[in-house]
Amino acid sequence: MSEQVLTRWHQRLVRSLLYGxxxxxxxxxxxxxxxxxxxxxxxxxVIAGRLVMFAVGGESPGARRTxxxxxxxxSRPDIVDRNGEILATDVKAPSLFGEPRRIIDRDxxxxxxxxxxxxxxxxxxxxxxxxxxxxxxxxREITPQQQQAIHRLGIPGIGFLRENRRVYPSGPxxxxxxxxxxxxxxxxxxxxxxxxxxGLADLHRAGFATDRLQKPVELAVDLRxxxxxxDELLKAKEKFKAKAAAxxxxxxxxxxxxxxxxxxxxxxxxxxxxNDPTRINRLTTGVFEMGxxxxxLTLAMALDSGKANLNTLYNAGGPLKYGRFTIRDTHPLGxxxxxxxxxxxxxxxxxxxxxxxxxxxxxxxxxRKLGQLDRLRTELPESxxxxxxxxxxxxNTITIAFGHGLSVAPLQAVMGIxxxxxxxxxxxxxxxxxxxxxxxxxxxxxxxxxxxDKMRYLMRLNAEKGTARKAxxxxxxxxxxxxxxEKVVNGRYSxxxxxxxxxxxxxxxxxxxxxxxMLDEPQPLPETHGFxxxxxNAVPTGGKVIERIAPLLGIEPRFDLPPSDRLILAAxxxxx
Amino acid sequence: xxxxxxxxxxxxxxxxLDKLLxxxxxxxxxxxxxxxxxxxxxxxxxxxxxxxxxxxxxxxxVVPSLxxxxxxxxxxxxxxxxxxxxxxxISLVLIVATLLFGPEVKGxxxxxxxxxxxxxxxxxxxxxxxxxxxxxxxxxxxxxxxxATSLSLAALLTLxxxxxxxxxxxxxxxxLMVWGALFFMAGMxxxxxxxxxxxxxxxxxxxxxxxxxxARRIKRFMDPASGDTFQLDMATGSFAHGGWFGQGPxxxxxxxxxxxxHTDFVFAVAAEEFGIVLCLILVSLFAFVVIRSLxxxxxxxxLFVRFxxxxxxxxxxxxxxxxxxxxxxxxxxxxxxxxxxxxxxxxMISLAYGIGMLLALTRQAPGSDIVALNDRNAARGxx
Numbered sequence: 001m002s003e004q005v006l007t008r009w010h011q012r013l014v015r016s017l018l019y020g021x022x023x024x025x026x027x028x029x030x031x032x033x034x035x036x037x038x039x040x041x042x043x044x045x046v047i048a049g050r051l052v053m054f055a056v057g058g059e060s061p062g063a064r065r066t067x068x069x070x071x072x073x074x075s076r077p078d079i080v081d082r083n084g085e086i087l088a089t090d091v092k093a094p095s096l097f098g099e100p101r102r103i104i105d106r107d108x109x110x111x112x113x114x115x116x117x118x119x120x121x122x123x124x125x126x127x128x129x130x131x132x133x134x135x136x137x138x139x140r141e142i143t144p145q146q147q148q149a150i151h152r153l154g155i156p157g158i159g160f161l162r163e164n165r166r167v168y169p170s171g172p173x174x175x176x177x178x179x180x181x182x183x184x185x186x187x188x189x190x191x192x193x194x195x196x197x198x199g200l201a202d203l204h205r206a207g208f209a210t211d212r213l214q215k216p217v218e219l220a221v222d223l224r225x226x227x228x229x230x231d232e233l234l235k236a237k238e239k240f241k242a243k244a245a246a247x248x249x250x251x252x253x254x255x256x257x258x259x260x261x262x263x264x265x266x267x268x269x270x271x272x273x274x275n276d277p278t279r280i281n282r283l284t285t286g287v288f289e290m291g292x293x294x295x296x297l298t299l300a301m302a303l304d305s306g307k308a309n310l311n312t313l314y315n316a317g318g319p320l321k322y323g324r325f326t327i328r329d330t331h332p333l334g335x336x337x338x339x340x341x342x343x344x345x346x347x348x349x350x351x352x353x354x355x356x357x358x359x360x361x362x363x364x365x366x367x368r369k370l371g372q373l374d375r376l377r378t379e380l381p382e383s384x385x386x387x388x389x390x391x392x393x394x395x396n397t398i399t400i401a402f403g404h405g406l407s408v409a410p411l412q413a414v415m416g417i418x419x420x421x422x423x424x425x426x427x428x429x430x431x432x433x434x435x436x437x438x439x440x441x442x443x444x445x446x447x448x449x450x451x452x453d454k455m456r457y458l459m460r461l462n463a464e465k466g467t468a469r470k471a472x473x474x475x476x477x478x479x480x481x482x483x484x485x486e487k488v489v490n491g492r493y494s495x496x497x498x499x500x501x502x503x504x505x506x507x508x509x510x511x512x513x514x515x516x517x518m519l520d521e522p523q524p525l526p527e528t529h530g531f532x533x534x535x536x537n538a539v540p541t542g543g544k545v546i547e548r549i550a551p552l553l554g555i556e557p558r559f560d561l562p563p564s565d566r567l568i569l570a571a572x573x574x575x576x
Numbered sequence: 577x578x579x580x581x582x583x584x585x586x587x588x589x590x591x592x593l594d595k596l597l598x599x600x601x602x603x604x605x606x607x608x609x610x611x612x613x614x615x616x617x618x619x620x621x622x623x624x625x626x627x628x629x630x631x632x633x634x635x636x637x638v639v640p641s642l643x644x645x646x647x648x649x650x651x652x653x654x655x656x657x658x659x660x661x662x663x664x665x666i667s668l669v670l671i672v673a674t675l676l677f678g679p680e681v682k683g684x685x686x687x688x689x690x691x692x693x694x695x696x697x698x699x700x701x702x703x704x705x706x707x708x709x710x711x712x713x714x715x716x717x718x719x720x721x722x723x724a725t726s727l728s729l730a731a732l733l734t735l736x737x738x739x740x741x742x743x744x745x746x747x748x749x750x751x752l753m754v755w756g757a758l759f760f761m762a763g764m765x766x767x768x769x770x771x772x773x774x775x776x777x778x779x780x781x782x783x784x785x786x787x788x789x790x791a792r793r794i795k796r797f798m799d800p801a802s803g804d805t806f807q808l809d810m811a812t813g814s815f816a817h818g819g820w821f822g823q824g825p826x827x828x829x830x831x832x833x834x835x836x837x838h839t840d841f842v843f844a845v846a847a848e849e850f851g852i853v854l855c856l857i858l859v860s861l862f863a864f865v866v867i868r869s870l871x872x873x874x875x876x877x878x879l880f881v882r883f884x885x886x887x888x889x890x891x892x893x894x895x896x897x898x899x900x901x902x903x904x905x906x907x908x909x910x911x912x913x914x915x916x917x918x919x920x921x922x923x924m925i926s927l928a929y930g931i932g933m934l935l936a937l938t939r940q941a942p943g944s945d946i947v948a949l950n951d952r953n954a955a956r957g958x959x
Contacts (some may be wrong), residue, residue, distance in 0.1 A: 018725060018764055025879075029879065029882060029883070032760055033874045033882060033886050036761070036886060038889065040890075040893050041896075043897050044862065044863040044866075044897065046906070047897065047900050048859050050906055051815070052902065054818075054847070054904070055815075055818075055820045055851075056813075264736035
């Protein structure tokens with residue numbers, strides 16, 4: 001009897017622990033079924049809500065992105081230059097795969113395969129074939145001869161798949177511009193990546209991107225100009241023992257990039273080289289203090305403000321003291337200089353005075369207007385943000401006036417200079433073909449026409465009398481501005497390590513193209529008399545380039561033209 | 577005509593049956609056939625079968641399913657209990673046999689071939705388990721001297737152990753959720769709710785830690801960029817592509833790339849071809865079946881009927897909700913079929929069995945509530 005009481009007591013304890021004491025469980029259960037009804041109603045309402053969201057068009061962009069990456073499997077459109085020369089195309093290549101489960105004699109298979117393809121790693125092949133997977137890649141993109149040889153071996157469980165393989169016939173010539181693809185033929189750099197982001201992936205997913213249906217993509221680049229530019233840059237890099245060299249040819253009126261070279265470059269057929277940090281595209285991915293080239297912008301600001309003209313005098317005879325800093329010129333004139341002299345003699349003090357006369361705020365606003373303070377985005381996925389001083393005081397304005405203390409991507413500076421000479425339009429640069437009409441739709445007027453006329457006069461003057469004389473190739477009425485910026489080494493500006501640039505325009509009376517040449521750390525040579533300034537290396541290089549590319553660009557040579565003050569200035573005044 | 581004059585089993589069935597519930601279920605089955613026509617040919621073509629292979633089999637499965645559904649709905653609660661006990665026992669044996677003799681497919685053993693028919697025993701076990709457990713919980717309220725709660729826990733642990741051994745985490749989760757819900761309805765104290773929630777959390781967390789593919793799926797859900805989310809991107813793409821009214825039958829593009837378009841991702845295919853409107857109709861059909869059954873369970877006085885009906889409704893409702901939520905990228909990817917819509921023979925028979933029991937239990941037999949009331953009074957008197 002007591003045993004039964006004990007059991008009852010025990011049961012009661014468990015029950016009250018689990019369910020509580022003295023509860024009417026039927027009532028409780030009913031309430032809780034009610035709770036379940038509410039819970040289910042909520043869950044199904046959420047599902048219905050999500051459905052409605054989808055119907056209204058709430059598609060997450062992230063999902064689309066990843067989907068597109070998966071969808072691009074095979075073929076890509078050809079990429080051609082502005083004259084239709086092929087820069088990138090697809091060829092079919094067989095790839096070798098294995099089906100480990102169907103291989104009968106693994107050792108024999110490995111031995112035969114590594115015998116035929118000596119660059120196969122035996123350990124890796126063994127590891128892959130020993131897995132339990134149904135499918136493993138052994139080697140992607142082999143040659144037809146290799147395929148034949150392996151086919152003859154007749155190994156069971158080994159097969160081929162035809163894949164599209166990207167080929168770049170011009171090799172490293174257009175490397176930075178065109179980028180490259182990975183083993184799955186997905187663009188991972190340059191224009192190739194841009195292609196994937198702009199519709200190619202969608203086409204693939206829909207299954208429409210077959211080989212025949214794809215229109216080639218036309219770039220603005222001219223392969224001949226690109227070749228010539230690269231050739232001269234490589235020679236210059238060698239001659240002046242520079243760390244790197246870069247050059248850019250841009251159409252002043254459309255913003256098209258006709259040539260873009262940054263050596264050392266890499267071969268897109270062997271994309272592994274691209275990982276080397278010295279091979280970056282210095283024109284878009286690097287940012288630099290552009291040096292005296294920036295003076296062009298400073299002068300354009302002063303001229304455009306209406307507060308100054310070419311003859312305005314600035315007290316720039318001696319060094320400029322600001323706090324504990326002293327700004328000097330290499331060859332001070334010792335007398336007040338006119339605005340045009342500041343440009344011709346490339347006076348740092350003069351440029352600083354000009355900028356100061358405009359004021360810090362106006363300087364900032366002007367540079368922002370010319371796109372020098374924001375990241376410039378083109379079709380190239382690789383772009384760098386300019387390094388702008390966080391607190392911009394008078395000292396910053398002084399140094400930025402002559403191109404120090406603000407680092408921009410060279411392409412950005414080119415865009416700014418373009419606006420200074422093309423009549424005052426800021427046109428975003430592009431790698432794709434573009435007509436003048438299309439460019440004018442995108443263009444933004446940032447300067448007055450007469451400012452642009454005066455800038456062209458100043459740049460032409462530089463080639464007639466100033467630092468750009470060595471690039472004055474007869475017949476093309478070249479104008480230009482040199483820049484030698486000392487590089488910061490261990491926190492100080494170095495006299496020995498410089499980044500030289502030369503910006504040329506041609507022809508100056510009605511510019512069609514702008515050329516930028518950059519040399520990174522050129523060394524002094526006997527023939528340069530120990531100088532490393534731009535006029536001794538970047539300018540002659542620019543001259544050689546102009547000599548070769550001007551005919552290709554279709555610039556008609558004209559001889560016996562009057563000097564710039566008559567041809568440009570007088571015409572400018574007449575027209576108004 | 578079925579006459580009210582003469583009480584035959586058929587007329588009694590007809591007049592007590594919840595005809596709206598039956599209509600909703602039959603609509604779902606028809607929708608399943610139509611959607612199978614849209615969703616399965618690409619899959620069949622991809623694995624080199626006749627394009628209509630899955631569709632034909634789907635239709636073939638519908639026939640026995642209908643028979644099971646109708647036959648089960650004739651049963652009385654007593655019969656349901658007994659049959660469920662037998663089915664549960666048999667399916668446990670079959671699961672053990674599967675673990676021992678079944679072939680390994682994609683890393684798990686879920687199928688066993690008996691007399692030329694592939695059977696997924698864990699599917700059949702689910703509704704039977706729910707009924708058995710409901711009965712035990714009802715008994716625990718009615719007859720305190722029976723160790724019913726412990727028995728139900730034992731049944732749960734047995735089934736869960738077998739399912740984890742397969743392994744089949746989707747079914748395990750479903751079973752645990754339904755058991756938890758039943759325990760909750762059986763009147764467990766609120767403190768245990770937190771206990772169970774904690775245990776569930778800990779279980780999920782340990783699965784995240786120790787089962788690599790679970791961790792991958794959860795990470796992928798949190799950050800889609802971290803891995804291959806191909807299926808889900810295709811699914812979300814389908815919904816966006818379909819819009820309100822769909823691209824039209826046969827016009828789907830995403831379904832060609834959806835590996836499981838005929839099973840786990842039927843809902844997405846439906847959206848692409850027939851539009852979000854059809855999806856909303858499907859959602860409301862599922863919601864109707866679940867909520868209507870739960871309302872019947874709410875109204876009834878018989879504890880066993882209440883538990884069993886709500887348990888079966890929850891099993892059905894949770895499975896549908898998880899499948900749709902996965903399709904809509906609301907929860908991490910989890911292989912679960914959409915009841916009556918997705919392809920799968922065992923699953924369809926099992927669902928027919930479950931819904932048949934639900935129909936039987938929600939039949940409003942005149943006088944049944946009075947019997948239950950007496951029962952309850954008797955139980956109270958006893959306690």
